[in-house]
Each structure stands twice: as structure tokens, then as C-alpha cells.
Amino acid sequence: MSWVSFISGGMTVILVYAFYSVGSEDNEELIAEEVLGSDVVVNDSTGRYVTLSCQTCRKLKRHREVRPNVFQCTKCKRHVDLSA
Incomplete structure (x- = not known):
């Protein structure tokens, strides 16, 4: 195995891990939420998003x-206070 193949394979693994970790960050917030409209979400009637x-x-x-x-x-x- 040449060093070029080894280093490019390692860089590929690092990039895939970076893209996966950034994508999973947003999915944690969406668990158990129900979309009602275009920008309003209700989470088991405990508050709205x-x-x-x-x-x-x-x-x-x-x-x-x-x-x-x-x-x-x-x-x-x-x-953010929107009561004004």
C-alpha cells in the first residue's frame, strides 16, 4: 500500500465523520416534535417552537x-420578548 492511498483514505474518513457529526446536531432537536404549520411546532403540548x-x-x-x-x-x- 502506498502512503498516498493511506493518507487519502484517512482524510476521507475524517471528512465523512465531520459531515455526519454536523448533521446529527440538528436532528437531536427534532425528536418527538409534530409539525403543525410552516414554522410552528408543538412538542407534546409543553410549549411551541x-x-x-x-x-x-x-x-x-x-x-x-x-x-x-x-x-x-x-x-x-x-x-426574545415579543410582547411589545
Whole structure:
């Protein structure tokens, strides 16, 4: 076996592992949730999930309702108050 084949095989395994680990991170949040609309999700009537723009993450992220009109980002745990 040549060193080129050995190193390219190792790099392939590392890349596959990296892609798999990033994809499984998002799937953990979706367990036991039921989609009702385009952006509202109910998780066994314990709260609702809404896709909002998170100011800390600077992306569209899922937020869980902790109190009426107060949402918490599922990734960075920042609270967003929409009662105003």
C-alpha cells in the first residue's frame, strides 16, 4: 500500500465523520416534535417552537416558548420578548 492511498483514505474518513457529526446536531432537536404549520411546532403540548432570527447566532434558529410571547433560542439560550 502506498502512503498516498493511506493518507487519502484517512482524510476521507475524517471528512465523512465531520459531515455526519454536523448533521446529527440538528436532528437531536427534532425528536418527538409534530409539525403543525410552516414554522410552528408543538412538542407534546409543553410549549411551541417558532423559527425566528437569533441576534446572537445571526441566523434563523428554532426558538422554544418559555412563557407567553417569550421565546428562548435552542442553541444559544438567548431570550426574545415579543410582547411589545
